[in-house]
Amino acid sequence: MTENAYKSGFVSIIGRPNVGKSTLLNRILGEKIVAVSDKPQTTRNVIRGILSDESSQIVFVDTPGIHTARTRINRAMVDAAMSAVTGIDIMLLVVDATQRIEEPFIRDICAKSGAPVFLVLNKIDQVEPKEKLFSVIEGYSRLHDFPEIIPISAQSGSNVERLVNLLRERLPEGVPFFPEDILTDLPEKFICAELIREKVFRLTTREIPYGTAVVVDAFQERENGVVAITATIMVERDTHKGIIIGKQGSMLKKIGQQARGDIERLLGTRVYLELFVQVQERWTERTAMLRELGYE
Ligand SMILES: Nc1nc2c(ncn2[C@@H]2O[C@H](COP(=O)(O)OP(=O)(O)OP(=O)(O)O)[C@@H](O)[C@H]2O)c(=O)[nH]1
Numbered sequence: 001m002t003e004n005a006y007k008s009g010f011v012s013i014i015g016r017p018n019v020g021k022s023t024l025l026n027r028i029l030g031e032k033i034v035a036v037s038d039k040p041q042t043t044r045n046v047i048r049g050i051l052s053d054e055s056s057q058i059v060f061v062d063t064p065g066i067h068t069a070r071t072r073i074n075r076a077m078v079d080a081a082m083s084a085v086t087g088i089d090i091m092l093l094v095v096d097a098t099q100r101i102e103e104p105f106i107r108d109i110c111a112k113s114g115a116p117v118f119l120v121l122n123k124i125d126q127v128e129p130k131e132k133l134f135s136v137i138e139g140y141s142r143l144h145d146f147p148e149i150i151p152i153s154a155q156s157g158s159n160v161e162r163l164v165n166l167l168r169e170r171l172p173e174g175v176p177f178f179p180e181d182i183l184t185d186l187p188e189k190f191i192c193a194e195l196i197r198e199k200v201f202r203l204t205t206r207e208i209p210y211g212t213a214v215v216v217d218a219f220q221e222r223e224n225g226v227v228a229i230t231a232t233i234m235v236e237r238d239t240h241k242g243i244i245i246g247k248q249g250s251m252l253k254k255i256g257q258q259a260r261g262d263i264e265r266l267l268g269t270r271v272y273l274e275l276f277v278q279v280q281e282r283w284t285e286r287t288a289m290l291r292e293l294g295y296e
């Protein structure tokens with residue numbers, strides 16, 4: 001291998017819900033392209049985020065959290081996550097360092113992985129006292145011969161650069177898979193829908209976020225450089241529609257304002273965002289709807 005050969009490869013980000021996988025992807029890219037919330041099962045699709053520099057390209061694959069799925073949509077989410085356990089160059093198995101070690105889960109994922117597994121201990125900012133980290137590392141290292149165990153904080157960014165450097169070292173020589181100036185292979189429309197859905201996840205509670213999907217109906221760049229976006233928030237029930245709209249439209253306004261801020265930052269332009277709310281009964285259990293939304 002030559003000293004400065006170009007390196008490229010696929011790195012999947014796998015783990016339980018809510019451990020910080022999507023936060024890590026956004027942190028690595030330095031841009032927000034995937035939804036993050038304090039609620040489990042925020043991510044619903046496999047989403048690729050691309051990090052390119054002069055000498056490497058790493059294609060990160062963010063996945064839904066792996067959990068015991070009971071509903072149709074959740075089963076589709078777990079299947080999507082499991083599809084990213086193989087066919088990759090390196091797996092980042094992300095765990096929450098403050099939570100107990102789930103031995104059977106860790107062993108099972110490592111056994112199924114088709115690639116070396118780096119263990120990422122996230123949320124170390126919440127580990128107190130810091131010495132506790134040693135016993136956590138020791139506990140995990142007993143379960144599998146991890147080539148790397150990397151404690152990080154995806155939120156603060158602590159040690160994330162080191163993680164990326166370790167990946168670069170380990171990646172095979174290769175050519176870039178994607179143009180070097182794109183952050184994701186997904187259309188901007190999809191990312192915008194994600195950012196709107198994130199606001200619903202953050203601003204609503206109980207079953208509401210889980211019965212919500214967002215579709216961008218129109219995405220149009222106008223002559224004055226402004227991007228005009230029309231999107232529909234789909235909900236499962238009339239009562240949910242009322243909650244999403246809020247008193248005199250206050251909730252919908254809040255969702256729109258916050259989403260517009262994120263979309264403007266991402267696109268680097270001014271954005272007009274118009275939101276509609278539509279009831280689609282039991283869409284989370286309907287094949288046609290799940291397909292249309294890209295969840296199956
Ligand atoms: N304190 C702390 N919180 C974090 C850290 N990383 C992520 N979080 C929080 O953990 C929660 C879950 O983060 P996500 O990135 O959505 O987790 P995820 O693993 O993608 O979750 P799913 O998409 O549901 O599988 C959010 O509230 C984040 O702000 C961290 O390093 N420290």
Ligand SMILES: [Mg+2]
Pocket residue numbers: 021022023035036042043063064065
């Ligand atoms: Mg996620």
